[in-house]
Amino acid sequence: MYAEALNTYQVIVKNKMFSNGGRLKVNMANIYLKQRNYSKAIKFYRMALDQIPSVHKEMRIKIMQNIGVAFIKTGQYTDGISSFEHIMSTSPNLKAGFNLILCYFAIGDREQMKKAFQKLITVPLEIDYDDKYISPNDDPHTNLLIEAIKNDQLRQMERERKGMAEKYIMTAAKLIAPAIETSFAIGYDWCVEVVKASHYVELANDLEINKAITYLRQKDFYQVLYFKKNIFMNIVLAEASEGMSTMWLGNEFAQATNYADLAVISDRYNPSALTNKGNTVFANGDYEKAAEFYKEALRNDSSCTEALYNIGLTYKKLNRIDEALDCFLKLQAILRNSAQVLYQIASLYEIMEDPNQAIEWLMQLISVVPTDSHALSKLGELYDNEGDKSQAFQYYYESYRYFPSNIEVIEWLGAYYIDTQFCEKAIQYFERAALIQPTQVKWQLMVASCYRRSGNYQKALDTYKEIHRKFPENVECLRFLVRLCTDMGLKEVQEYVTKLKRVEKLKEIREQRVKSGRDGSARSRREGSGSGDSGGSAKGERLSAKLRALPGTNEPYESSSNKEIDASYVDPLGPQTERPKTAARKRMDEDEFADEELGEDLLPE
Known part of the structure; x- marks a missing residue:
C-alpha cells in the first residue's frame, strides 16, 4: 500500500519536532524506487543525505549507492559515476566498484574501465584466510576447537563474501575484456595479469579457461589447443584434460583417449576424470573395462550421478538388465525428475517384457516432458502391442502433433x-x-x-x-x-x-x-576364362541387338507379347474389408406374379 505509506511518512516528517526525518525519507525514496519514479527517488535520497549527520558514515554510503543505482536506471551514467567514485575513494566496497565498471562500460571509456577494475580488485574483504583452520600441532583441544569452527555461521558468512567477490570480479573481467583492447584475447590477457598480481590469484586460471571457452564458441579450435600448454601447468590440469577429452570425443577418438589418460594421471581420485576415461573406453566397445572406471569413480564420489548413469548404460549393453535397472532406480531416487533416467527405466522394463511397468514409467516421463514426441510414440506402440487401439491412437496422434515428420508414426x-x-x-x-x-x-x-x-x-x-x-x-x-x-x-x-x-x-x-x-x-570361375568365349559372345550379341531395338521400335513387344496383358495388381493398402450387407434381400423372378390378376382394391385410385 505504497500511497498510504507515503502519506503517513509525509505527515510524520512535517513535524519539526521529529529528529529522525532523514531516515524516514530514505524509506520514502525506496518506495519511489520500487514504483520506478526515479527522479523523486533521487530527490528524497538527497534530502535524506542532507539530514543524516556525517557521523553515520555507513548509512550515508548506502544512500549514495542507492542514488548511483537510480542514476543508472535513468541512464544518467555520468552522475552515477560521480556517486560511485566518491564511495570508492572514501569507503570502497564490491557492489559500488562493480557498478562503477558498468557505468564506464556504458559510456565506452576504456582507460577508466581498467582503473575501475583495479580498484575492484583491491577492495578488502575483511575476512580471515584458511590458515586459521589448520591445526599447528597435535593438541586435541585445539583440534576440537578448529573442527567446531570449520563450518560455523561466521565461516559460512566468510565463504559467501568470498564467493560474491569472485563472482563480481569474474563477471567484470568477462564484460570488459572484449572492450578494453583491440581484441578480446588481449583484453583477457590484461585482466589475467591484474588478477595474478592480487590476492585473487586462483581466479586467473578460471579466466584462462573462460578465454578458451570463448574461442570454442567462435569455433577456433586451434587457439583452444594452444591454451592447453598454459592450462595444464596449473592446478586445473585434470579439469582441463577432461574438457579437452570431451571436446575431441566426437571427432578424433585417439585425441580424446590421450587427454582422458592425462586427466586420470594428473588426478587419479577425480571422479569426472575417471568417468570421462570410462566414456572413451565405452566408445571403443570395451564395456567391461568401462564399467570398472565408472565403479572407481563411484568409489571416490558416491554422488557422481554421471558415473552411475553411464554404468547403467554399460550394464544395458552387456545385457545385465537387472543390474542396469538397479543403477537407474538408485539414480531416480537422487534425480527425481530426470527425463533420461525415467526413459531408461521404462526401456529396461520393456526389454524385460513387462509392458505395464514400462507404460507406468513412461507416463511419469511425459508428466515431466509432456511434449516429447518419442516418449509419446513409444507409449502408443506399447498400447498397440497390448491391443488397446484407442489409447494407442491418442498417444500416436499427440506424438504426430508435436513432431509431424516421424514416418513410423x-x-x-x-x-x-x-x-x-x-x-x-x-x-x-x-x-x-x-x-x-x-x-x-x-x-x-x-x-x-x-x-x-x-x-x-x-x-x-x-x-x-x-x-x-x-x-x-x-x-x-x-x-x-x-x-x-x-x-x-x-x-x-x-x-x-x-x-x-x-x-x-x-x-x-x-x-x-x-x-x-x-x-x-x-561358369568362368568353374571352367576358366578360355572355355566359354564363343557362347558368351553369341549371347552378348543377341542381348545387345534386343537392347538396341527396344528404344526405337515396338516390334520386340508386339512379336513377343501375343498373350493377354496381366493387369493384376496388389493393393498397397491391403485387401479391402467387405462391408456388411444390411439391406440384402432375395431377388424374386420377374414373372413370379405374371399369372395372377390384380384386384380392384390393389390398383391406384
Missing part, C-alpha cells in the same frame, strides 16, 4: 484410419509422408488407393497419372491405370497397356541380363 496413423474404413482421413497422413520422402513411390500409391477406396475415381486417376509422370517405370502404377481406365471406359487404356508391356519387357530383359551375368561369372 505417420504410417501407423494412416493404417489406423484404413482399418477403421475412414480412407479420406488417411490421405492427409500419406500425403505428409510423400512430402517427407518424395522419392518413395509407395506413399503416393497409398494416397491414390485411398481416393479409389473412398469412391473418388477421378481423383484417383489423376493421382496415378501424376505418379506415372514422376515414376514412368513403376509397374504397379501402370497396372492401376490400366484397371481404372478399363473400368471407366476411357480411350487411354490402350496407351497404358502398351506402356505396361514395354516396362515389363524392360524389367524382364534387365533380370535376364543380371542372371546371365551371374551365370557367366560362375
Whole structure:
C-alpha cells in the first residue's frame, strides 16, 4: 500500500519536532524506487543525505549507492559515476566498484574501465584466510576447537563474501575484456595479469579457461589447443584434460583417449576424470573395462550421478538388465525428475517384457516432458502391442502433433484410419509422408488407393497419372491405370497397356541380363576364362541387338507379347474389408406374379 505509506511518512516528517526525518525519507525514496519514479527517488535520497549527520558514515554510503543505482536506471551514467567514485575513494566496497565498471562500460571509456577494475580488485574483504583452520600441532583441544569452527555461521558468512567477490570480479573481467583492447584475447590477457598480481590469484586460471571457452564458441579450435600448454601447468590440469577429452570425443577418438589418460594421471581420485576415461573406453566397445572406471569413480564420489548413469548404460549393453535397472532406480531416487533416467527405466522394463511397468514409467516421463514426441510414440506402440487401439491412437496422434515428420508414426496413423474404413482421413497422413520422402513411390500409391477406396475415381486417376509422370517405370502404377481406365471406359487404356508391356519387357530383359551375368561369372570361375568365349559372345550379341531395338521400335513387344496383358495388381493398402450387407434381400423372378390378376382394391385410385 505504497500511497498510504507515503502519506503517513509525509505527515510524520512535517513535524519539526521529529529528529529522525532523514531516515524516514530514505524509506520514502525506496518506495519511489520500487514504483520506478526515479527522479523523486533521487530527490528524497538527497534530502535524506542532507539530514543524516556525517557521523553515520555507513548509512550515508548506502544512500549514495542507492542514488548511483537510480542514476543508472535513468541512464544518467555520468552522475552515477560521480556517486560511485566518491564511495570508492572514501569507503570502497564490491557492489559500488562493480557498478562503477558498468557505468564506464556504458559510456565506452576504456582507460577508466581498467582503473575501475583495479580498484575492484583491491577492495578488502575483511575476512580471515584458511590458515586459521589448520591445526599447528597435535593438541586435541585445539583440534576440537578448529573442527567446531570449520563450518560455523561466521565461516559460512566468510565463504559467501568470498564467493560474491569472485563472482563480481569474474563477471567484470568477462564484460570488459572484449572492450578494453583491440581484441578480446588481449583484453583477457590484461585482466589475467591484474588478477595474478592480487590476492585473487586462483581466479586467473578460471579466466584462462573462460578465454578458451570463448574461442570454442567462435569455433577456433586451434587457439583452444594452444591454451592447453598454459592450462595444464596449473592446478586445473585434470579439469582441463577432461574438457579437452570431451571436446575431441566426437571427432578424433585417439585425441580424446590421450587427454582422458592425462586427466586420470594428473588426478587419479577425480571422479569426472575417471568417468570421462570410462566414456572413451565405452566408445571403443570395451564395456567391461568401462564399467570398472565408472565403479572407481563411484568409489571416490558416491554422488557422481554421471558415473552411475553411464554404468547403467554399460550394464544395458552387456545385457545385465537387472543390474542396469538397479543403477537407474538408485539414480531416480537422487534425480527425481530426470527425463533420461525415467526413459531408461521404462526401456529396461520393456526389454524385460513387462509392458505395464514400462507404460507406468513412461507416463511419469511425459508428466515431466509432456511434449516429447518419442516418449509419446513409444507409449502408443506399447498400447498397440497390448491391443488397446484407442489409447494407442491418442498417444500416436499427440506424438504426430508435436513432431509431424516421424514416418513410423505417420504410417501407423494412416493404417489406423484404413482399418477403421475412414480412407479420406488417411490421405492427409500419406500425403505428409510423400512430402517427407518424395522419392518413395509407395506413399503416393497409398494416397491414390485411398481416393479409389473412398469412391473418388477421378481423383484417383489423376493421382496415378501424376505418379506415372514422376515414376514412368513403376509397374504397379501402370497396372492401376490400366484397371481404372478399363473400368471407366476411357480411350487411354490402350496407351497404358502398351506402356505396361514395354516396362515389363524392360524389367524382364534387365533380370535376364543380371542372371546371365551371374551365370557367366560362375561358369568362368568353374571352367576358366578360355572355355566359354564363343557362347558368351553369341549371347552378348543377341542381348545387345534386343537392347538396341527396344528404344526405337515396338516390334520386340508386339512379336513377343501375343498373350493377354496381366493387369493384376496388389493393393498397397491391403485387401479391402467387405462391408456388411444390411439391406440384402432375395431377388424374386420377374414373372413370379405374371399369372395372377390384380384386384380392384390393389390398383391406384
